Amino acid sequence: MKRVLYFTILFLAATSTGVVAQETIFPKGEIATTKTHTGTVWLNLLNKPDSLIDVAIATATFAPGARLNWHTHPAGQILLITEGIGYYQEKGKPVQIVHKGDIIKCSPGLPHWHGAAPESSFTYLAASTNSAKNHTVWLQPVTDEEYNSAKK
Numbered sequence: 001m002k003r004v005l006y007f008t009i010l011f012l013a014a015t016s017t018g019v020v021a022q023e024t025i026f027p028k029g030e031i032a033t034t035k036t037h038t039g040t041v042w043l044n045l046l047n048k049p050d051s052l053i054d055v056a057i058a059t060a061t062f063a064p065g066a067r068l069n070w071h072t073h074p075a076g077q078i079l080l081i082t083e084g085i086g087y088y089q090e091k092g093k094p095v096q097i098v099h100k101g102d103i104i105k106c107s108p109g110l111p112h113w114h115g116a117a118p119e120s121s122f123t124y125l126a127a128s129t130n131s132a133k134n135h136t137v138w139l140q141p142v143t144d145e146e147y148n149s150a151k152k
């Protein structure tokens, strides 16, 4: 009986955090210190674009509930989701729930945001070309109302 209780407590402790245990393929990097997101986000630039191959590839990991501000990529960006469950929203459209294995194409210049779902961490690889003109343009934070509209 004691043993059953012990394992029940362990199970509850593991599930109550809401964090899905994850194995990361690449090191998740450092916690982002920028002011262009809500919650905790880790970033790691895996491939720096250069004159030989002009492709930036980074991995971003979000704690449950964390999300980037609204933003645009002047030359677009492709997200390849490697772990967890996340939210993605383009301006004027409903929030989409996205999962490990999904690929998202963020069109050039289109305002959008992405981040983790409330109960799951979320990791993707972000690939972008045309580095000279593809500096992210940051917009306003995602409000709780916008974020929570995914549940309705």
Ligand code: MN
Binding pocket: 071, 073, 077, 106, 112, 113, 114
């Ligand atoms: Mn984006």
